[in-house]
Amino acid sequence: AITSVKCFEIENALETLGDLGPFNPGLPVEVPVWLAINLKQRQKCRLIPPEWMEVEKLEEIRDQERKEDTFTPMPSPYYMELTKLLLNYASDNIPKADEIRTLVKDTWDTRIAKLRLSADSFVRQQEAHAKLDNLTLMEINTTGTFLTQALDHMYKLRTNLQPGESAHSQDF
């Protein structure tokens, strides 16, 4: 006999399920995202978006991101995932959902572009180390596998090239 639990606050982390509740009608409760979305889909609750998910804050973040060459810290390590989930399932509880979607996408694009650029310069300048702060897991994963493999390949090519060159020079 579930009476409707009206309100949930999203814990902005996909963390382990701990103690939940007590569920009071009308009172916000922090629950894991999966549960919130589940309840939302069953129309048992309303979601309260995390604090950073509002147009002004995101605009600020986007502008900051565009202004700086390095990565700026994101409001949540799962900002992209949360935005996707919340906007897909609970866009009616989020004011200006479309704008938020655009803003987060903009931020994401900026960051990915930066990531590509830095990867490019990394390879070009043949650096051995690079420090990338404030990257979220998802961003790392978009490029991680490709980059490491690419570097592997390049390393192989280079090491193969080296003897050839020396052999060539010996000819002279």
Added chain:
Amino acid sequence: MPSTQKPMRYGHTEGHTDVCFDDTGSCIVTCGSDGDVRIWENLDDDDPKSINVGEKAYSCALKNGRLITAVLNNTVQIHTFPEGAPDGILTRFTMNANHVIFNSDGTKIAAGSSDFMIKVVEVTDSSKQKTFRGHDAPVLSLSFDPRDVYLASASCDGSIRVWKIADQTCTTSWPLLQKCNDVINAKSICRLGWQPGNGKLLAIPVDKVVKLYRRETWDSQFDLSDTFITQTLNVVAWSPCGQYLAAGSVDGSIVVWNVENQECIERMKHEKNYSVCGLAWHPKYRQIAYTDTEGNLGLLENIGNGKKPNDKVASTVTKDYNDLFDGEDDDYLDGDMIEPQSSPKAGDNEDDADDLMPTSGHLRRAIIDDDDNSLDIGMIKANSSLLEKEDDDDDQTGGFPALPPSSTQQPFYDGPMPTPKQKPFQSGSTPAHLMHRFMVWNSVGIVRCYNDEQDNAIDVEFHDTSIHHATHLPNSLNHMMADLSTEAILLACESTEELASKLHCIHFSSWDANKEWTVDMPKDEDIEAICLGQGWAACATSALLVRVFTVGGVQKEIFSLPGPVVSMAGHGEQLVIIYHRGTGFDGDQCLGVQLMELGKKKKQILHGDPLSLTKKSYLVWVGFSAEGTPCYVDSEGIVRMLNRGLGNTWIPVCNTREHCKGKSDHYWVVGIHENPQQLRCIPCKGARFPPTLPRPAVAILPFKLPYCQVTTEKGQMEEQYWRSVVFHNHVDYLSKNGYELDENAKSQLVKEQQELLMKLFALSCKLEREFRCMELADLMTQNVVNLAIKYASRSRRLNLAQRLSEMAVEKASELATAPDDEEEEEDFRKHLNAGYSNSATEWSRLPVRNVQQDQEMENAEETDAYEEVEETPEVHKQRPNPFCKGVTSAEVTTPKSVVIVSSSQGRVNPFKVSSNKKDPVVPSANVLDTMSKHSKKTSLSSSRAVNKQNPPVIKPLIPKPKSKQALAASFFQARTPNSSAKTVEEREEKAGNESHEVKVTAQENTENKRPQTGFQMWLEENRANILTDNPDLNEAEIIKEGMSRFRMLSSEERVVWTEKAKGGTVNDLAEDKKRKRPTADEDEVKKNQEQKSEDSNVSKKPKPLDQSTNVRLSAFAFKQS
């Protein structure tokens, strides 16, 4: 009477224009960007005379038959007037001049140019020029001092400068404007002006206000502003008499003030909202000609009221000019009372307009007689100071844009000022003037009201949709008030011209088909506040009546209120009404509160007592906690709650403003819960109430009593203790009124309080505050006092311990008289009832009896030794019962302390002073007594799961007395037992399930084989080992052997075992004894065992605290502290 505004007419092509009257006022002269100067006979002149002065004219001025213009070719020219023949060029700049003016006698002109320069030229001799350099940007506007001493200028560099004409130096400068690089970019052309006549004041339009600066001192005298002005002001113009000041803004509004009393006398809006760039007063009549940036000319006539007082004004002005503004009593009211078109306070302020009516000072103002300068000065003063105060008041309560008091009015004490009475309101509603607003937000749900063009509707939404689904109602009657309960929605509207005020109830929980009813109020009676309780609805009306209805619509009680209602709230049977007891002064409200019970027994609990409010605040919320305690919140954010434990006084329980981040942030209270202690409210940024969209989220604030020094441990615990006590009051109230309530929660509360007391006690002990210890002990229940005694003796405060035990005994003997009468049924029942109605006494008395009984038992047992115990096995069944408490409360947080408590009962004797010799049967009855009570608790707690599903506390009027009686009956049955076994059986018969519970517990006790002490547990584990080592040992020897082995264990290991033993659920006295019975003959073993088993309070001989008890006690003490 409003001024007449004639329709505007086309004057020039679009672009900047300027306007002036000729000296006699017979014609209007305009110039515009088409380079023409037009001379209009009047506004209806269809054929104005045009003079072409250049490609583009920026500014013109006219005096003594000379027309000067500033034109595009960077020159300032003279034309004759009205002929319009060119009369030469006065001066040139490197850029065009922006403003040209004549001085008062027309001998000089001043021109300010875009090349940053200002020139003053004699009209007759253009070679006599003075140049003023200093501005860093194009000069916008100029103004000649009427006395020809100074010249004021405004420039795009953001500064306003005042120059001394004689030596061309800059006298003063104010950075008032926004900087810009060119005239066309300037927000305002800032046409400033000296007051005609003596030039006492310089008026400068700065943003939305006109700043007035005083001559010579150059300090800001006052500002003129008006809510009507929403955009930057462009121009100001003084009336020739110097009394009025007109200002035009870039959005086309023109406002006229009377400068003396800073009252706005005229507000006008340009029909097309074009920017006003030229403004000129008619030299004689109350007319203003104005032009806009689109080249149109307009005329305002009859400024002020319809009269044309100019002549009179002029005369008075000349008479009074010299001392006009020098700070004295120059309230010369020039004859006509200039009635503001609308009061300045009409400016609606979202924040407070709904709460505080503007002061109605107009009435008093009106008593000032017309045209009588010799009016009683005192009266004028009083009046002016009244006005002033009024403004102040407005400022402070709401934010009507500042009208600083003019220094022309001397401070004058007028006695305390009455505060406007706050309007009636519904708790949890947002102001009625909003288009989208909350009509109510309470613990049941939310009622929203939409009132815009396309829709007038009410949305009802329930927090718990199992009560009712959300509904959408049309609001054709224009309901303004609403309340919501789990049974019904109550709506009310005010009367209109045709319709009476209506109360409309949607009783959705009704089981018949008719779910709605409405009631019309009598004629001229408006509903001002409504509320819903359980089974009833009530409304308070403007006729000072409270009408009570059943929820089905039957009219019930009706009674008069002592004053106009402010708000009311209902909960269960209770109705709280707040009304105006009288007039408050100096910002305070004077409210009274009535609290009634409308149940079977109707009574009034608060008889119109004064309501305590924070200074200068008003009421913003009134209601009940979920448990039914009246609470209210004032505008300063203080939440107060009725303290039933202290003679129905009000105690502040929370200051919501403490939790606000910003100064203008507020919390909007929606509900209060006492258990758990929650203040539910909505944080509002920069407002007092939340908007309906986006949907606000509820936050929870903790309560905090304003005790002193809460940063210290002591203050903190004191605050906690008293908060717990205050929030415990509802339990007593509810039980007194026959509500079902969770005994478990109650005992938990008591436990919590006692724990806090013990902590405080320990703290005071540490600080060597023994007297304070005694005071604290006075608040403790007997059990805890025993614990305190133990703690004191442990910490070697024997003096304290002695005193404590004396107090304990004193308390005990004080109360002993009551138990003496227990034989009498009546009395006992009363006592029992008392115990229920007042838990404190119950709790303090009960243990007293225990102690007493313990002492008696000791007496008996000291003589009878153990024989009694061993000979009557039934007793064993019974004996453990006191420790049922231990068992039952094991699920309560601190089983340990309970165990200690039980053992401490045996420990009283060291300090025993006296004991009442009594029939030994009585103690056993008392034991049963406690047992049954506790077992009842168990039954309750066992049915807790069921309870949990019910709403926490309120379950009204379940026939509880019955169970009480059964309980009582069982006591009496138990009082004269021949054999205890029989008693148990009888109890079972009489008391039904309760005694069943008892039996179960008893059985559990007897069957409980679990060892209880660390040693016993250890022994249980290691018995096999011992037996394999020494197979021929008998039980006693095994124990002996075990004892010695256990002693050889390291202390850590022993602690582990002790901990294990504690961790187990436990009691086991019976089992303890059972174990003993077989070995009863071996005294020595028993002694050993007793030494080791901390909890075997069977140990009858007064012994010093043994080792393990000490360990545990100190553990307790440490934890506590």
